[in-house]
Amino acid sequence: MEFSAVLKPDGDGVEVEVQLPPGVLAAVDVLVDVLGDDILVVQSPGCDQPLQVRLPVAVDPETGRVRFKRATGKLTFTAAARATAPDPPATDASSPAAALSHLESTPANIPFTTSSPPHADSLSGAAPCTELAGGEAPGATKAPGTSSPAGTTAFIPERPTAAAVDVVVYDTPITPARASFPGFSAPPPGSGHERGGAPAVVPGRCDGGASGMGLTREDQGPLSREDEASASKGTARAAEDEQVSAPAPAPAPAPAPATTAAAGAATAATGAATAATGAATAATGAATAATGAAAAATGAATAATGAATAATGAAAAATGAATAATGAAAAAVYPISNGYGDGEDGNDAKLYRDFYCDSPSVMLPSCTTTLTAPPPQIPPPTPPPSPPNGWCKSTNPGGVNPTLVQEPVCSRSLGDGSDNGGGVNAARVAAAFEPTGGTSSRDAGFSFTAPELPSPAPLPSGLPPIAPPIDCRYLAVANGLRVSAHSYTALLAEAMGMRQRSSAAAERRKTDKVNEILQKVADTLDAYGYAVLDNYIADAAIKGSRAELRVMEPHYSPGMIWVGKEAETGAQISVSSVRGDIVLWLDDQALNATAFVKDGVRRECSFLQLQQMLADVDELVFEGLRPRLSYLAGLHRRSDAMMAVYPGKGARFAKHVDNTTMDGRRLTVLTYLNPDWQEKQGGALRLFPIRKGAAPVVDVLPVAGRVALFLSAEVAHEVMPAYAPRHAVTLWYFDAGEHAAALTAAKVMPGASCKPTAQAAATALLRDLLADEASSGIRATPEGCKELGTRVAALELGAQQLLAAVLGLPSATSLTETMRNLTPESLRMRREELRNMGLGTQHHAPDTSSHV
Ligand SMILES: O=C(O)CCC(=O)C(=O)O
Numbered sequence: 074m075e076f077s078a079v080l081k082p083d084g085d086g087v088e089v090e091v092q093l094p095p096g097v098l099a100a101v102d103v104l105v106d107v108l109g110d111d112i113l114v115v116q117s118p119g120c121d122q123p124l125q126v127r128l129p130v131a132v133d134p135e136t137g138r139v140r141f142k143r144a145t146g147k148l149t150f151t152a153a154a155r156a157t158a159p160d161p162p163a164t165d166a167s168s169p170a171a172a173l174s175h176l177e178s179t180p181a182n183i184p185f186t187t188s189s190p191p192h193a194d195s196l197s198g199a200a201p202c203t204e205l206a207g208g209e210a211p212g213a214t215k216a217p218g219t220s221s222p223a224g225t226t227a228f229i230p231e232r233p234t235a236a237a238v239d240v241v242v243y244d245t246p247i248t249p250a251r252a253s254f255p256g257f258s259a260p261p262p263g264s265g266h267e268r269g270g271a272p273a274v275v276p277g278r279c280d281g282g283a284s285g286m287g288l289t290r291e292d293q294g295p296l297s298r299e300d301e302a303s304a305s306k307g308t309a310r311a312a313e314d315e316q317v318s319a320p321a322p323a324p325a326p327a328p329a330p331a332t333t334a335a336a337g338a339a340t341a342a343t344g345a346a347t348a349a350t351g352a353a354t355a356a357t358g359a360a361t362a363a364t365g366a367a368a369a370a371t372g373a374a375t376a377a378t379g380a381a382t383a384a385t386g387a388a389a390a391a392t393g394a395a396t397a398a399t400g401a402a403a404a405a406v407y408p409i410s411n412g413y414g415d416g417e418d419g420n421d422a423k424l425y426r427d428f429y430c431d432s433p434s435v436m437l438p439s440c441t442t443t444l445t446a447p448p449p450q451i452p453p454p455t456p457p458p459s460p461p462n463g464w465c466k467s468t469n470p471g472g473v474n475p476t477l478v479q480e481p482v483c484s485r486s487l488g489d490g491s492d493n494g495g496g497v498n499a500a501r502v503a504a505a506f507e508p509t510g511g512t513s514s515r516d517a518g519f520s521f522t523a524p525e526l527p528s529p530a531p532l533p534s535g536l537p538p539i540a541p542p543i544d545c546r547y548l549a550v551a552n553g554l555r556v557s558a559h560s561y562t563a564l565l566a567e568a569m570g571m572r573q574r575s576s577a578a579a580e581r582r583k584t585d586k587v588n589e590i591l592q593k594v595a596d597t598l599d600a601y602g603y604a605v606l607d608n609y610i611a612d613a614a615i616k617g618s619r620a621e622l623r624v625m626e627p628h629y630s631p632g633m634i635w636v637g638k639e640a641e642t643g644a645q646i647s648v649s650s651v652r653g654d655i656v657l658w659l660d661d662q663a664l665n666a667t668a669f670v671k672d673g674v675r676r677e678c679s680f681l682q683l684q685q686m687l688a689d690v691d692e693l694v695f696e697g698l699r700p701r702l703s704y705l706a707g708l709h710r711r712s713d714a715m716m717a718v719y720p721g722k723g724a725r726f727a728k729h730v731d732n733t734t735m736d737g738r739r740l741t742v743l744t745y746l747n748p749d750w751q752e753k754q755g756g757a758l759r760l761f762p763i764r765k766g767a768a769p770v771v772d773v774l775p776v777a778g779r780v781a782l783f784l785s786a787e788v789a790h791e792v793m794p795a796y797a798p799r800h801a802v803t804l805w806y807f808d809a810g811e812h813a814a815a816l817t818a819a820k821v822m823p824g825a826s827c828k829p830t831a832q833a834a835a836t837a838l839l840r841d842l843l844a845d846e847a848s849s850g851i852r853a854t855p856e857g858c859k860e861l862g863t864r865v866a867a868l869e870l871g872a873q874q875l876l877a878a879v880l881g882l883p884s885a886t887s888l889t890e891t892m893r894n895l896t897p898e899s900l901r902m903r904r905e906e907l908r909n910m911g912l913g914t915q916h917h918a919p920d921t922s923s924h925v
């Protein structure tokens with residue numbers, strides 16, 4: 074086996090290509106795991122060549138990615154090389170060296186070939202980075218012992234690196250294809266999973282097979298011709314997959330290879346049987362993940378013992394291990410995670426194909442994107458002066474409008490008025506479960522009056538006008554590792570001696586790097602009022618979440634504009650010209666639901682991937698940012714998660730500020746779920762930062778894995794018209810003090826309830842008020858004003874109270890008074906103000922500005 078290694082510039086990694094022996098590549102699938110920092114396991118489940126590749130200690134899992142080029146039979150992976158000295162050779166049992174020797178001493182001499190790795194020195198040197206496109210440039214230095222296939226790109230290292238490459242590739246015996254990893258199956262709905270637990274698993278494929286992935290063709294993005302060809306191959310293999318992914322009863326003991334000593338085989342079989350028992354136990358006790366886990370762990374451990382006892386038959390040990398893995402899999406275990414924050418379920422086929430196969434998009438996006446400021450086409454609106462009658466106050470000095478305390482307004486139209494954190498409360502969710510109930514849809518995302526902004530700090534000098542996006546792939550990997558560390562497979566691997574803990578130094582480096590990135594995010598948010606994080610969510614998690622959400626599509630309902638004075642009170646209206654998305658609110662109860670019912674139709678659901686993603690975002694905010702920014706020190710909880718889909722066709726969300734009334738929301742966090750998003754599809758989040766010295770308009774495309782953060786009370790923003798379905802998750806994080814004050818204010822309001830009829834009447838009037846005059850709107854003429862006055866006077870009291878609250882008037886009486894005295898000019902002015910606030914009909918040409 075041969076390989077070559079080249080160091081990439083910018084410390085971006087070492088690229089290693091491993092030349093596999095001919096003939097071993099047939100029907101190979103690749104799964105990858107970075108175990109600790111040290112061992113990269115490349116598995117080919119059910120196929121020919123499971124490999125374990127040991128990485129040097131200093132390798133950063135950030136770039137521990139693997140490509141598998143079927144066509145050429147090359148395995149390429151990239152691992153970061155460090156400029157620092159490597160850890161001293163580890164001598165303890167947990168070191169990679171120990172792991173290596175363990176593997177080397179595996180009985181029966183698993184055949185392996187170790188090519189002479191390029192020595193660290195061979196990759197070091199002070200030569201500047203030089204890209205050698207298509208071969209070697211004059212003066213290129215090439216590491217001795219490496220071979221760079223023609224046409225590849227080679228680099229000369231810029232600086233010394235002691236870690237460099239230290240690769241050993243093991244060739245394990247070819248394991249019968251399906252015997253190794255049968256029985257991957259989806260966990261029974263509602264079986265309960267710890268975080269990082271085990272969703273459905275179907276081994277990822279390099280051949281485009283997406284069967285059993287829960288992804289529609291549409292989700293997989295456009296196929297190249299090559300893709301198409303391989304996709305059809307994938308279809309051909311779907312039948313096999315069916316078998317493979319059928320729920321496994323107790324898996325059959327592994328067939329003992331002829332070469333295996335009987336004792337070893339028997340012991341391995343015992344291990345397998347025990348694993349099977351574990352699996353059965355797990356299956357039976359699937360309702361409690363803990364039981365399953367325990368059983369699986371027992372099975373794994375016993376299998377490990379079995380494997381160890383099978384000292385005379387490596388193949389038997391391998392079989393035992395595989396069978397143990399099967400046992401674990403039957404307990405809803407994914408076999409090997411890819412270390413990219415996910416890779417744990419069967420929805421990853423395309424991810425694997427994209428990232429690890431011979432695809433142009435094979436390299437993870439390396440955050441070369443830059444934020445660009447489109448021409449400032451839309452100047453920040455200048456609030457018009459308040460008219461004498463005070464209708465629709467545009468400023469709100471006290472934050473919470475004092476009138477709210479004096480005057481009853483509608484409580485939420487659904488729910489019980491209790492603290493729901495700005496999201497869905499239990500009653501709403503319960504409604505969503507009822508046959509006739511729709512999913513709750515309430516937007517805490519829009520408020521009617523202009524904010525009284527604190528004067529923001531100017532941008533510190535020396536910073537660019539646009540906050541550079543921060544590549545958070547490392548964090549995604551760290552998240553993934555954390556998850557995989559809890560996986561049954563990891564337990565199994567540990568039991569098998571294949572998983573080693575990172576050295577203390579490696580752990581320290583990991584922590585340092587995580588801290589460094591988090592600090593960068595905090596500094597950026599602090600300086601600009603917003604931050605853009607790239608690759609924070611792994612693609613697999615994105616795709617998995619999308620797949621989980623697909624079943625919920627019938628439960629989405631039009632996004633509402635929350636026009637009350639408080640996030641907790643007020644009215645909602647749906648005006649698609651203002652807000653064209655459909656939304657689904659998910660609280661914890663919903664996220665743990667096993668099925669939703671609507672119109673008598675029951676839909677099974679599971680949100681494991683989504684939960685994981687939300688947990689990762691929570692961790693970013695609560696653990697990464699809160700301790701670093703005094704402004705966020707009081708964050709105590711977040712809203713329920715709002716899934717939003719802009720269906721395309723120009724759907725948008727007009728410019729607005731999320732928290733204009735001190736409702737408690739301090740940080741808005743958006744996670745985008747749109748693989749392969751193109752600039753021409755529009756849908757950018759347009760930010761209007763207000764820091765002096767900062768670009769006044771910034772567009773952020775909603776690309777998959779990207780997380781945008783901004784201060785809820787400071788940064789006006791809009792969603793530009795989207796011309797393809799655009800998926801996002803919005804979370805709002807609340808400041809404890811501000812939130813409590815807002816809730817108290819809302820709760821002390823007398824008679825804070827409102828009949829649906831009143832809400833409907835108020836909404837209808839608002840709609841007419843906002844509608845284009847030329848159509849059904851109320852005309853700004855004396856007659857129009859008179860009509861408006863009459864209509865308002867005729868409204869039921871509740872509707873008047875609601876409108877008064879929405880429009881910033883102290884009472885129903887003052888509303889009717891104001892309306893009676895309305896002049897065409899003041900009507901025009903108010904309407905204009907409403908439009909400036911983002912309400913009303915607006916026509917947008919497709920966006921032509923530049924994007925991230
Ligand atoms: O999806 C986005 O990018 C922004 C959505 C938004 O502004 C909101 O829901 O309040």
Ligand SMILES: [Fe+2]
Pocket residue numbers: 518729730731790
């Ligand atoms: Fe918003």
